[in-house]
Amino acid sequence: MYDAVKIKLNNLKNNKIFELLVVAVIIISALEIGAKTFDLPYSAISITTVLDVFITIFFLFELTIRFVADEDKKAFFRKGWNIFDTLVVVVSLIPIDNSEMALLARLVRVFRVLRMVSVVPELRILINSLVKALPQLGYVVLLMFIIFYIYAAVGSFLFSEINPFLWEDIAISMLTLFRVMTFEDWTDIQYETMEVYPMSWIYYMSFIFFTAFAFLNMVIGIVVNVMEEEHQAARADKQPSLSELQQELKEIKAVLSELQKK
DSSP: OHHHHHHHHHHHHTOHHHHHHHHHHHHHHHHHHHHTTSOOOHHHHHHHHHHHHHHHHHHHHHHHHHHHHOSOHHHHTTSHHHHHHHHHHHHHTSOSTTOTTHHHHHHHHHGGGGHHHHHSHHHHHHHHHHHHHHHHHHHHHHHHHHHHHHHHHHHHHHHTTTOHHHHSSHHHHHHHHHHHHTTSSHHHHHHHHHTTOGGGHHHHHHHHIIIIIIIHHHHHHHHHHHHHHHHHHHHHHHSOOHHHHHHHHHHHHHHHHHHHHO
16 A cells, blocks of 8 residues: 555656646745735735745645655655755744744745755756865865965055055955956056056956956866766766666566466
8 A cells, every 4th residue: 555655656756747836836935935025915915825825735745745755765864955845844834923933934935945956957966066066166265365365465565555445454455356356347446556556457467367267267167077977977867777677677578478378
């Protein structure tokens, strides 16, 4: 009985229509959260309240289906996305009104939109790639900080008298350099210092080359490389293993032998 129910729930979980329904409910949840930020009439507030209850129950139902249909129950909560979904659903069950945890419940309901990531495999690959790329990106960020620190110190020594608001100390200088790196009116800063130091354009051009061009391309290269590895791993998981193929061949041979006997 239990095995039959598990098979039916597994078929339901893998059903494309059910997956689209889950995505649709997540989109409705996002729209409902956005609607609550406006001043709504009483009738609209009643509708959002009913929607909130429906969405919470649906997410609980969907998570239950995934848990029951899973072959390894112990490994279910070892996966990060399953833990995230479970936390979102459990905290969503906290009543919003007349509760000290009302603010937490409201904030978690906002994070229900992130369930789109756990439902769509392509989005999961993107997030997993970013997380796995963080250790490598850490070295790039460290090197970028060193470049920022050196250029900020030089800029503070040279330009603090020209514009103390932008170059007074090394901390403010680093904020100014971040503005230069993001190309936010950076030419105004450059032309201001060039009136005193005509060759200061070299300072800005070299800094932009190191940060906006070189380091940005490093970050993109690392993320793309990790993303390609994740795609290969996902394709490998979808391909049937040798043992599965052998088992299917045995089942086919058994069926053929039964037909021959008849």
